[in-house]
Amino acid sequence: MALYVAAAAVLEGVENRQGSIKGLVYGRRFQNVKQLYALVCETQRYSVVLDAVIASAGLLRAEKKLRPHLAKVLVYELLLGRGFRGSGGRWKPLVARHQARLKAELARLKVHRSVSRNEDLLELASRPGPALQVPRFVRVNTLKTCSDDAIDYFKRQGFSYQGRASSLEDLRTLKGKHFLLDPLLPELLVFPAQTDLHEHPLYQAGHLILQDKASCLPAMLLAPPPGSHVIDACAAPGNKTSHVAALLKNQGKIFAFDLDAKRLASMATLLARAGVSCCELAEKDFLAVSPSDQRYRQVQYILLDPSCSGSGMLTRQLEEPGACAPSKKRLHALAGFQQRALCHALTFSSLQRLVYSTCSLCQEENEDVVRNALQNSAGTFRLVPVLPSWPHRGLGTFPGAEYCLRASPETTLTGGFFIAVLERKEVSSSASHTEAPGPELTASPTPKRKKKRRKLVAGASTLPGT
Numbered sequence: 001m002a003l004y005v006a007a008a009a010v011l012e013g014v015e016n017r018q019g020s021i022k023g024l025v026y027g028r029r030f031q032n033v034k035q036l037y038a039l040v041c042e043t044q045r046y047s048v049v050l051d052a053v054i055a056s057a058g059l060l061r062a063e064k065k066l067r068p069h070l071a072k073v074l075v076y077e078l079l080l081g082r083g084f085r086g087s088g089g090r091w092k093p094l095v096a097r098h099q100a101r102l103k104a105e106l107a108r109l110k111v112h113r114s115v116s117r118n119e120d121l122l123e124l125a126s127r128p129g130p131a132l133q134v135p136r137f138v139r140v141n142t143l144k145t146c147s148d149d150a151i152d153y154f155k156r157q158g159f160s161y162q163g164r165a166s167s168l169e170d171l172r173t174l175k176g177k178h179f180l181l182d183p184l185l186p187e188l189l190v191f192p193a194q195t196d197l198h199e200h201p202l203y204q205a206g207h208l209i210l211q212d213k214a215s216c217l218p219a220m221l222l223a224p225p226p227g228s229h230v231i232d233a234c235a236a237p238g239n240k241t242s243h244v245a246a247l248l249k250n251q252g253k254i255f256a257f258d259l260d261a262k263r264l265a266s267m268a269t270l271l272a273r274a275g276v277s278c279c280e281l282a283e284k285d286f287l288a289v290s291p292s293d294q295r296y297r298q299v300q301y302i303l304l305d306p307s308c309s310g311s312g313m314l315t316r317q318l319e320e321p322g323a324c325a326p327s328k329k330r331l332h333a334l335a336g337f338q339q340r341a342l343c344h345a346l347t348f349s350s351l352q353r354l355v356y357s358t359c360s361l362c363q364e365e366n367e368d369v370v371r372n373a374l375q376n377s378a379g380t381f382r383l384v385p386v387l388p389s390w391p392h393r394g395l396g397t398f399p400g401a402e403y404c405l406r407a408s409p410e411t412t413l414t415g416g417f418f419i420a421v422l423e424r425k426e427v428s429s430s431a432s433h434t435e436a437p438g439p440e441l442t443a444s445p446t447p448k449r450k451k452k453r454r455k456l457v458a459g460a461s462t463l464p465g466t
Contacts, residue, residue, distance in 0.1 A: 004077070006030050007039045008070035014044065015069075026266070034198055043076040049109070049121045050075055056105040059098055066094065079106055080118055134409050135171050136191040137182070139209040139216055139239075142246045143275040145202075147187050153202065154179060154189075165190065171413050184387075185216055187246075206273035211239045214407040214417035218357040219243035221386055221421050222303050226251040229298040232279075233286040233345060234306045236263035238270045244303060245276040254279040255296065257286045286341055291348045300352040302345045306338045308358040308365050312408070312416020326362065335364045342373040346381055346422070354381075354422045359415060361408070363395055366418040371398045374422070384421040394420070 010024045018024065021040050030036045043050070050072045054060060059071055066074075074095045077083060079102060095102075106118075115121060140150045151161050164181040165171055174180065174192040182188035190213075191197070202208045219240050224230050226249045232241045235256035244254055256279050258264045264283050271279055286304075289296070309326040326334075342356055356373075358365050374381060385403040392411040394404030407417040 003030075003032070003036060003039065004070060004073050006036055007043060007073045008067065010036070010040045011043060011069045011072065014040075027262070039073065039076075039081070042081065043073050045122065046076060046080055046118075047072065049106075049118075052109060053079070053102060053105045056108070057098060057101045059095075059102070062098065063094055071095070075102060079103065133172065133193065134212075134413055134415065135174055135193055136195040136197070137211060137213045137216070137414075138189040138191060138197060138203075139185075139211045139243065140187040140189060141207055141209050141242065141274050142187055143242075143250060144205070145207045147181065147189070150189065150202065150207065151181070168413055182213060185213065185220060188213060188216060204273075206275060209239055209242060209274065211243070212415045212417075214412065214414035214419075215239060215359075216243060217387075217405065217407075217417070217419055218303055218305060218355045219247060221419065222247075222301055222353060222355045224248060224252070224301040224353075228252045228301055229296070230254045230301040230303065231286075231289075231296065231299050231345070231348070232256040233302060233304045233341060234258060235281070236260055236267045238267035240303060240305060241267070241279060242271055242274040242276055245271070245274070245278055248278055250276065250278045252278055253298075255289075255299070256281050257284045257289060259283065259285050287344055289344075291344075296348060296350075298350060299348055300350050302348065302351055302354045303357075304341060304345050304354060305357045306341045308334055308338065308360040309362055310359055311361045312359045312418075331362055331364045335369055338365055338369045339372055342369060343376050346373060346377050352424050353384075355419060356422065357417065357419045359417055361406075361416045361418075363397065366406075366420075367395050367397045367401050367404065370404065370420045370422075371401070380425060381422045382425050384423045386419075386421050394418070 006028055010021060010028065013019060013024045014021055019027070021044065022037065025033060025037045025040060028036070054068075054071055054075055059075070060066060060068060063071075074092075078095055078099060109121065110116065110118075113121060140147045155161055159177045159179055162170070162174075162178050162180045165183045167183070170180060170183075171190050174190065176192065178192070179195075180190045182190050189208075197203050197208065197210060200208065203210065220243070222230070222244065224244065224247060226247075228248060229252060230244055230248070232244065232254055235241050236258040238256075241254060241256050248254070254276075256267075258267070258281075261283055264281060268281060271281075309331065311326060338358070342354075345351070345354055356370060360366060370383070374383065383400045383403040387405060390405050390412075392406040392408060394401040394406060396402060403420070405417075405419040407414045407419075409415070
């Protein structure tokens with residue numbers, strides 16, 4: 001019963017704009033986070049349908065002690081979900097005695113709308129779309145293992161390895177227990193969209209990071225060599241930070257900043273699980289970090305992934321209805337902060353390379369911010385052309401904008417994303433590894449060495465499938 005009460009509380013919080021589904025779910029510290037998150041998302045997805053059925057059946061009029069959000073969760077479970085889990089508590093018999101009427105109203109609604117399936121009742125904006133076609137990307141954490149060992153482990157578990165993908169179509173047609181190696185990132189495995197690895201022992205041990213491909217590009221394009229000093233300006237939740245640490249091989253220093261104490265605490269847990277030892281976390285606004293501070297005099301690389309509208313996130317429309325079309329007022333405020341953060345980052349005296357990224361589709365947060373920052377830098381920095389074969393480029397709003405990258409479910413089979421790589425002009429173009437001829441996979445400027453095979457987990461024979 002605690003599951004349904006928690007789900008109702010999260011739904012009410014979302015409706016009152018107290019936060020996103022994910023933030024509210026994790027804030028409740030419920031024991032089975034995955035189960036709670038799935039229940040809330042599915043209930044929210046069918047919200048309009050459930051409201052109609054509950055109103056037509058007169059459930060809340062008949063049961064005055066039943067709160068609306070709890071009623072919605074219970075009716076979802078009864079009509080559209082898996083049925084009540086466990087005893088269902090005192091609310092199960094209360095709703096169950098209205099079961100016949102509720103089912104009749106659901107059937108009547110289908111007839112009225114000339115549909116036969118529950119899914120067909122969904123509003124157009126809530127129907128499964130391109131998000132369901134995006135594969136499950138899994139980054140192998142090279143601080144703890146290597147791709148070859150991870151692949152061998154999955155093969156022992158009954159998965160069929162199909163080799164390195166040669167096209168997006170290879171990723172799009174993945175089914176069942178087949179998986180591939182991504183054609184661009186050498187540590188990225190690709191599984192069918194429905195693959196759930198949250199309970200997998202390699203994920204729980206920090207050997208795998210569940211991270212969308214577009215989200216892996218910023219660290220890959222920053223490509224700091226081992227021993228570098230790096231700033232991750234807006235670091236939480238930490239996936240990109242752990243990727244930077246893997247590229248550094250834990251040699252060097254990452255200064256990671258974030259203002260949200262809860263997100264920073266979760267990030268610390270993630271980094272510890274991933275085996276990151278070169279990162280210094282600080283609960284601090286990046287804009288308050290002084291470029292003249294001696295601690296940052298060796299910082300040559302900055303990763304800036306600031307707060308944004310999230311309009312490219314696959315789950316955002318579900319979590320925050322209308323987020324795909326943020327208001328002009330909100331966009332103006334976000335772009336103002338992003339502009340200040342990027343201009344501030346470019347004032348660090350030793351900075352040589354910066355990657356600016358957002359999970360937004362909005363020009364105001366992307367091309368406009370980069371263009372203004374370049375103008376304000378008085379010609380000190382330039383955009384670097386990267387990944388020339390990437391199919392989705394920046395909007396042509398200013399000369400060179402095509403050097404930026406965009407991503408979307410339709411064009412790249414990833415979440416929506418924007419990336420720009422800026423470099424100090426005195427850096428010789430011959431030193432820019434992303435411009436050098438040759439395969440795009442060689443993102444790191446350091447010579448590629450043969451990876452040493454390592455055991456996946458200490459005492460790996462105790463894990464399932466070994």
